[in-house]
Amino acid sequence: xxxxxxxxxxxxxxxxxxxxxxxxxxxxxxxxxxxxxxxxxxxxxxxxxxxxxxxxxxxxxxxxxxxxxxxxxxxxxxxxxxxxxxxxxxxxxxxxxxxxxxxxxxxxxxxxxxxxxxxxxxxxxxxxxxxxxxxxxxxxxxxxxxxxxxxxxxxxxxxxxxxxxxxxxxxxxxxxxxxxxxxxxxxxxxxxxxxxxxxxxxxxxxxxxxxxxxxxxxxxxxxxxxxxxxxxxxxxxxxxxxxxx
Amino acid sequence: xxxxxxxxxxxxxxxxxxxxxxxxxxxxxxxxxxxxxxxxxxxxxxxxxxxxxxxxxxxxxxxxxxxxxxxxxxxxxxxxxxxxxxxxxxxxxxxxxxxxxxxxxxxxxxxxxxxxxxxxxxxxxxxxxxxxxxxxxxxxxxxxxxxxxxxxxxxxxxxxxxxxxxxxxxxxxxxxxxxxxxxxxxxxxxxxxxxxxxxxxxxxxxxxxxxxxxxxxxxxxxxxxxxxxxxxxxxxxxxxxxxxx
DNA sequence: CGACGTGTTGATCTCTCTCAATTAGAGTGG
DNA sequence: CCACTCTAATTGAGAGAGATCAACACGTCG
Numbered sequence: 180x181x182x183x184x185x186x187x188x189x190x191x192x193x194x195x196x197x198x199x200x201x202x203x204x205x206x207x208x209x210x211x212x213x214x215x216x217x218x219x220x221x222x223x224x225x226x227x228x229x230x231x232x233x234x235x236x237x238x239x240x241x242x243x244x245x246x247x248x249x250x251x252x253x254x255x256x257x258x259x260x261x262x263x264x265x266x267x268x269x270x271x272x273x274x275x276x277x278x279x280x281x282x283x284x285x286x287x288x289x290x291x292x293x294x295x296x297x298x299x300x301x302x303x304x305x306x307x308x309x310x311x312x313x314x315x316x317x318x319x320x321x322x323x324x325x326x327x328x329x330x331x332x333x334x335x336x337x338x339x340x341x342x343x344x345x346x347x348x349x350x351x352x353x354x355x356x357x358x359x360x361x362x363x364x365x366x367x368x369x370x371x372x373x374x375x376x377x378x379x380x381x382x383x384x385x386x387x388x389x390x391x392x393x394x395x396x397x398x399x400x401x402x403x404x405x406x407x408x409x410x411x412x413x414x415x416x417x418x419x420x421x422x423x424x
Numbered sequence: 425x426x427x428x429x430x431x432x433x434x435x436x437x438x439x440x441x442x443x444x445x446x447x448x449x450x451x452x453x454x455x456x457x458x459x460x461x462x463x464x465x466x467x468x469x470x471x472x473x474x475x476x477x478x479x480x481x482x483x484x485x486x487x488x489x490x491x492x493x494x495x496x497x498x499x500x501x502x503x504x505x506x507x508x509x510x511x512x513x514x515x516x517x518x519x520x521x522x523x524x525x526x527x528x529x530x531x532x533x534x535x536x537x538x539x540x541x542x543x544x545x546x547x548x549x550x551x552x553x554x555x556x557x558x559x560x561x562x563x564x565x566x567x568x569x570x571x572x573x574x575x576x577x578x579x580x581x582x583x584x585x586x587x588x589x590x591x592x593x594x595x596x597x598x599x600x601x602x603x604x605x606x607x608x609x610x611x612x613x614x615x616x617x618x619x620x621x622x623x624x625x626x627x628x629x630x631x632x633x634x635x636x637x638x639x640x641x642x643x644x645x646x647x648x649x650x651x652x653x654x655x656x657x658x659x660x661x662x663x664x665x666x667x668x669x
Numbered sequence: 670c671g672a673c674g675t676g677t678t679g680a681t682c683t684c685t686c687t688c689a690a691t692t693a694g695a696g697t698g699g
Numbered sequence: 700c701c702a703c704t705c706t707a708a709t710t711g712a713g714a715g716a717g718a719t720c721a722a723c724a725c726g727t728c729g
Contacts, residue, residue: 245569247656253572255565267558275562298543298551305550306543309557313512316561317520319568320490320500326572327617328496331717363675372572377717379677411492576685608707619686624709626685 182214185287188423190237190261195348196423206301207424210293217241217280219361224265226277233293234264235424239284240361244369245276254370256318257281257362259345263424266294266312282361297424307422314421326372329411331381334371336410339391343400348418357397385409429453430532433668435482435506440593441668451546452669455538462486462525464606469510471522478538479509480669484529485606489614490521499615501563502526502607504590508669511539511557527606542669552667559666571617574656576626579616581655584636588645593663602642630654 183189185208190196199207212232217223223241224231241258255276258264264278264286298305321341325334342362347354362370368378386392390406392399400406407413428434430453435441444452457477462468468486469476486503500521503509509523509531543550566586570579587607592599607615613623631637635651637644645651652658 243565245565247569247573248658249656251573253569255568266554267562276565294554295551298547298554302543302547302550305547305554306540309511309539309543309550309554312554312557312561316557316564317512319561319564320488320521323500323564323568323571324490324492324498326568327498327614328492365675369572374718375676376678376719379675380717383677411494413493610707620708621687621710622685624707628709 184208185211188237190423193261193349195418195420196261197420199422203301203304206297206304210289210296212288212290215286215288217284217286219280219282219284221280222277223280223284223286224268224278227275228277229268230291231265231268232291233266233289234286235289236260236262236264236284236286240281240359241278241284242281242366242370243276243278252369253372254366256315256322257342257345257370260349261421261423262315263308263311266308281366282359304422304424308424311422311424314419322370331371331373331377332385333410334373335367335378335381335385336390336406337412338367338371339385339398339400340403340406340410340412343398343403344418346398354400357392357394357399359396360393360398361396430456433482435668438506438594440663440665441506442665444667448546448549451542451549455534455541457533457535460531460533462529462531464525464527464529466525467522468525468529468531469513469523472520473522474513475536476510476513477536478511478534479531480534481505481507481509481529481531485526485604486523486529487526487611487615488521488523497614498617499611501560501567502587502590502615505594506666506668507560508553508556511553526611527604549667549669553669556667556669559664567615576616576618576622577630578655579618580612580623580626580630581635581651582657583612583616584630584643584645585648585651585655585657588643588648589663591643599645602639602644604641605638605643606641 186201186204191198219239223234226244226246236258237260239260241264243255243258244252245255246252258278267276294308297308321337325337329337342360343354343358346358346360350358364378364382365375367373367382368375371378373381382393385406388405390402390409392401431446431449436443468479471489471491481503482505484505486509488500488503489497490500491497503523512521539553542553566582570582574582587605588599588603591603591605595603609623609627610620612618612627613620616623618626627638630651633650635647635654637646
């Protein structure tokens with residue numbers, strides 16, 4: 180594919196992302212090293228890898244995860260277009276989690292020095308990075324609340340709501356006709372700390388109750404109110420606008 | 425108490441913290457607005473509060489938490505001296521978690537603009553902030569792995585190890601005679617997504633097996649190897665040196 | 670067409686929760 | 700100095716949410 184200039188990145192037209200100055204865009208452009216495609220199921224960063232680069236996901240979904248030595252896997256969070264990958268592992272630390280593509284993805288690649296260059300040349304961008312990192316943490320915070328204190332039904336409802344909103348934010352319409360949802364039930368189970376079987380049964384229960392519907396990689400919100408109620412989620416509407424590095 | 429100049433902060437003598445330049449120290453000093461004491465059990469930041477300041481904890485322990493509307497509480501992570509509090513809520517976002525003192529604490533207070541000032545005046549400090557935020561996230565990542573995929577015994581072993589190391593890093597010796605451990609079993613339960621009763625029983629089981637011992641607010645590591653084995657934790661030794669804002 | 674990945678459902682099993690009761694220590698007030 | 704109260708730790712018993720085991724359906728693909 181032909182690389183697109185950062186300033187013309189189609190993602191930037193979404194209202195999910197805040198505008199940047201020409202200087203900032205030029206800086207990002209100058210730090211960009213290339214683009215890569217990673218197919219669904221392939222690993223973007225290996226668990227324990229210490230020389231990983233930085234990436235911005237700009238098409239497709241991915242997820243961060245950790246595993247125990249016997250293979251039990253925990254998905255830490257899902258990555259959607261616009262998400263920045265690899266901040267955690269800077270500073271000569273081995274990355275303690277892996278990143279894997281959920282659907283076919285395309286990523287912009289940055290050198291590892293980009294983090295520091297951003298801070299040095301454009302403090303405003305550095306500030307954005309801190310904000311982005313804090314933002315991602317709060318996503319993990321929410322997951323921890325779910326996995327620690329919600330039952331299976333509540334966890335699934337909460338996850339569906341959050342992912343629906345994030346997925347819908349990528350669309351021109353508001354997701355009336357369903358939103359892309361590339362997760363298998365195994366992914367849902369691994370994100371929520373549930374077994375595959377119990378995930379399936381709970382998912383079916385909610386679906387039979389008419390709260391949602393999943394078909395062909397699309398998620399339909401059939402009763403958002405009810406879902407929010409069972410999840411004990413007092414979420415507002417859209418996600419906060421964010422910087423796109 | 426008489427305020428101590430940042431450059432003379434006793435915490436900085438610990439090898440846990442990396443040295444800063446005189447300019448950086450002066451900047452931190454200039455952003456400091458005061459000091460406060462918060463007693464054990466008191467709230468430092470309320471859940472949902474939107475005008476919270478920034479703090480650096482410099483004595484005592486605290487924790488971040490979230491609650492569901494029916495009162496179920498999840499502790500997100502524990503805060504020890506040197507931890508920075510409040511990055512999450514910048515940018516006119518309501519803070520979605522609370523912070524509470526675990527023991528009697530003392531905190532340095534910074535204005536909310538400090539975050540931006542740090543980035544603008546000292547990009548290196550801004551970089552540190554990003555790193556610190558990423559660091560804290562990886563702590564939560566670890567918790568999520570525990571709560572999602574480890575059983576009660578494994579979770580408790582993992583928590584004890586991690587907190588032992590963090591607590592020991594505050595000490596001149598390496599914690600031979602036990603390390604401060606101000607948690608009640610309820611805190612452990614809320615951090616690990618377990619019930620109080622089951623936490624107690626599991627804790628006793630490990631203790632009877634001779635893996636650890638808790639007494640009078642002190643934690644003793646009696647068989648670190650065995651604890652690490654049951655936790656499936658391949659941790660090295662000391663925590664990575666970090667900036668102190 | 671057989672192998673494989675994903676989804677579905679039923680039948681057990683068990684880890685963890687809930688309920689309940691007891692003990693011990695710290696603090697308080699008369 | 701002793702009742703009284705509160706918090707934290709402890710232990711037993713029964714219940715239940717979720718795990719594990721097993722089987723089958725369906726679509727895709729080499």
